[in-house]
Amino acid sequence: MANKRNLILTIILLAAFFALAWYVNFETDSYIRRVVNLCMVYAIIGLSMNLTNGFTGQFSLGQAGFMAIGAYVVGIFTVPVALRPAVFYAAPMNPLIADIYMPLWLALIIGGLLAALVAFLIGTPVLRLRGDYLAVATLGFSEIIRIVITNAQTITNGALGIKDIPPLNDVRYIFAFTALVFIFITALINSSYGRAFKAIREDEIAAEAMGIDLFKHKCLAFMISAFFAGIGGGLYGALLGTVDPKNFLFTLTYNFLLIIVLGGMGSITGSMIGAVLVTAGLEFLRVFDEPLDLFGMAIPLFRPGFRMVIFSVLLMVLVLFWRHGIMGTREFTWDKFIAFCKNPFGFFGRKGARKA
Amino acid sequence: MTILRTDGITMRFGGVVAVNNLQIDINEHEIVALIGPNGAGKTTAFNMITGVYTPTSGNVIYTDASGNDIRITGKKPSAIAKLGIARTFQNIRLFKELSVYENVMIAKHLHLKSDFMSAALHLPHYNAEQRQAEAEVEELLKKVNLWDLREEKAFSLPYGQQRHLEIVRALATNPRLLLLDEPAAGMNPKETDELTDFISQIRDEYNLTIFMIEHHMDLVMGISDRIYVLDFGQTIASGTPLEIQNNERVIAAYLGVEEDA
Amino acid sequence: MEFFQAIFNMSGASFAQHMVNGISLGSLYAMIAIGYTMVYGILLMINFAHGDIVMMACYFAFFGITVFNIPWYLTFVGVIIATALLGVVIERTAYRPLRDAPKNSVLISAIGASFLLENLANYLFSGRPLRFPNIEFLAQNIDIAGIQVQAISLVIPVVTMLCLVVLLHIVNHTKIGMSMRAVSKDYEIARVMGINIDNVISITFAIGSILAAIGAIMWGIRYPGITPLLGVMPGLKCFIAAVIGGIGNIKGAVLGGFILGLGEILIVAFFPQLSGYRDAFAFIVLIVILFYKPTGLLGEKTTEKV
Secondary structure, eight states: OHHHHHHHHHHHHHHHHHHHHHHHHHHSOHHHHHHHHHHHHHHHHHHHHIIIIIISOOOOOOHHHHHHHHHHHHHHHHSOGGGHHHHTOSSOOOHHHHTOOOOHHHHHHHHHHHHHHHHHHHHHHHTTSOHHHHHHHHHHHHHHHHHHHHHOHHHHOGGGOBOOOOOOOOHHHHHHHHHHHHHHHHHHHTSHHHHHHHHHHHOHHHHHHTTOOHHHHHHHHHHHHHHHHHHHHHHHHHHHSOBOGGGGOTHHHHHHHHHHHHHOTTOHHHHHHHHHHHHHHHHHHGGGGSOEEETTEEETTOSTTHHHHHHHHHHHHHHHHOTTTTTTTOOOOHHHHHHHHHOTTGGGGOTTOOOO | OEEEEEEEEEEEETTEEEEEEEEEEEETTOEEEEEOSTTSSHHHHHHHHHTSSOOSBOOEEEEOTTSOEEEOTTOOHHHHHHHTEEEOOTTOOOOTTSBHHHHHHHTTGGGOOSOHHHHHTTOHHHHHHHHHHHHHHHHHHHHTTOGGGTTSBGGGSOHHHHHHHHHHHHHTTOOSEEEEESTTTTOOHHHHHHHHHHHHHHHHHTTOEEEEEOOOHHHHHHHOSEEEEEETTEEEEEEOHHHHHTOHHHIIIIIOOOOOO | OHHHHHHHSSOHHHHHHHHHHHHHHHHHHHHHHHHHHHHHHHHSSOOTTHHHHHHHHHHHHHIIIIITOOOHHHHHHHHHHHHHHHHHHHIIIIIGGGTTSOHHHHHHHHHHHHHHHHHHHHHHHOSSOEEOOOOHHHHSEEEETTEEEEHHHHHHHHHHHHHHHHHHHHHHHSHHHHHHHHHHHOHHHHHHTTOOHHHHHHHHHHHHHHHHHHHHHHHHHHSOEEOTTTTHHHHHHHHHHHHHHOTTOHHHHHHHHHHHHHHHHHHHHHOGGGGGGTTHHHHHHHHHHHHHOTTOSSOOOOOOOO
8 A cells, every 4th residue: 555655665764764863963073963963953943934824824023932942941951050140140030040950851842832831922912913914023022032131130040041051962862853744734634634735725704704714824833833942942041052132133133034935835845955055055155255366366256244134145046946946745655756756857837837 | 693784784885785784693503595686786795794895884793603692793703704704605615726735724724723833744633633624524525426536636626616616615614603605506407406405404413503695596496494585785685485476576686577477 | 190100000101102103103104004905995006015115215314324324314315216116116026917816915015025125134134133324313313392303203103194185185186196196996897908017017016115214214213223034023023004094095004003103112101011912912913903993994895796
């Protein structure tokens, strides 16, 4: 049966990736490990953003804020208690939480849940808004979360940030989380709720007429997205070893916007591909932030900040000329892959190809 | 038994009165038609019944299967759909980029008994529900010869089949009352005939009540039990097809006089 | 005065000072909000890059006066022209090609344009805060009835009102203004009636950018620190101001600007412990307005045809 075959193939693929993660973890240098880990964390957050923006059609720009919540829960609760007074040197940590310590996995989950709760509170007024308004409102709330974090000195250490977070660089650990998120979201999209989300994206009025409670489903998508953004943010904080309000400026959200546009808004596998390309690309582009010597002449063009200029130009070029991205709304499926293998050239000439 | 009635609903948009004091009664298993010139307020009436607009005044009362009267005025369209009222749209609102199959499966979502986590994790009782839903969808699609095209994106279907798809999508919600907004729009006489048979058939097979806006008089006169005629937001006549055909006011406003031979 | 002090825990002089600040800030917000509302009225899109245009205008002024030593009155004219050009260029490259594309694409392009401007400024001018050129006679303090007021604080509301009067005259009493109103009411019909949509849109962007430039100059004199991200928060707030007043409505944008400007200053004045949260005020007002009067204070209700 095709389904059994697909399931076995998927399990084999996951096992292969896990083996690859194992290899990268022990046999490569720390820079490569860091980049690979960052790819996977960005994939998680990219997927979370695709859930609302790509699948449900709700254009939210709040990912940085939800990431911050998850990152700070990790920051606040995983720093060993003994080290905290040194970190919170300007104002002592709030006594209610000063002695609470959580292992990373617990902090991640709680961070995700807290982010989902905040999403619910924000979502209630904000999800009634259309398109552009929703974007602005979520952007604003992302900044407000950051403002609150910057001001809550005794809880978050304010503008000083939190350091001495036990660093996480185990590629297998992060891979496990990434795989779980990928599997959950794939299962969700392929369920009745996933179809309901897509219906909302396609035509809200028709979706409502078919019995889909718009607000409930938009809020659900928003909360799940925030949950995973929170987990991604927590992993991000653990990766960095420190959290700082300035890390979570709204411009961070634009990274994920690029990821989902490049990969295809509405494609899960697209987001994975996009995450790898953008993360690796951003690393590669660092080259342009340093003065470059060509033919013995220092080119003044390349200095700090050029990398991000290229990045923003890329985003615009993408949306102007290739807005469907790599995958559009299609997914990688085993059926298609096997069909491709059997007939590589015939694959692309199929009838029913997408209208641009 | 009455399944739906409106007790004088009115719809104002700023200074414009789109629908004025509309009084409609629909009995179970009837096919009732709403006709009238363009701009008469017919779709507005539909929108008031299905919750897209909230009437400026007046109430819409729906009687459920147990005989309870429920005031549906001002309820959300999704809540009204859950009660058993489904509709199609004048300008076809299919989920264009989704497949034929997905379009109809979506209509099964409102009756989902499994909770969110069970669905997301594909637990056994959710899977069982889905298999049941899939079987129902298959039957519906086969009825309109769309089963073989089920993987095609909705926008790629020919116009007539899109209309059929919209109807079976509405049917998939298991409604008691089905509102059809110009189902025969754009169809040639042969297609209209087939549609007429189809509507009659689904009314019997699915125990439906049908309320329909239409301009194709063959369809209207051929199949309706009763007709309401709307002009400038007001009812100008109601009755059986025969009565309406002979009603002078209706003829003057809408049907037109036969040319002298 | 003592009565006042007793009630508000603040001297009359302080309060007057805060009112002046609030009106200044409100005027600045109004100038920028008009640009948002005009573009939204015609294209039904948020020009995300508008706030960044303000930022670029500040940098233009800095370069004209501080770097190239051009006299300030010439530089200001140059800044206005350059900013208007910038606005039109952005419209041509980022928005016009996507006029028939789905709404999300235009939004992403707007975000991209905004991000590009921010990164360009960071790259070209570095992230270090620069100081807006000091125009002595505008920056000096004037003593009025016991309170110290910066000369510019008196100039700002006057300039704003002048601009508003001129703008309303253009919109309501000239041919081009009529074209703009026609396009914002019904895009397709306006095109069919022979109105050159491209020109109307470009002019709208140009006008919005001119106002942004004037606003930027006044802003720079009042708040001299220039950074690449200087336009972000004000941009968001000014869009909110436009929404509060009724998006698409010019007078509404001005009203919204004053409400936010005054409100922000007065809240911090009366509750100094909340000063870290002053930026949140605009969003709270947004939520409240969207709950109780979603079309804004001066907006008209529109219904979607189903």
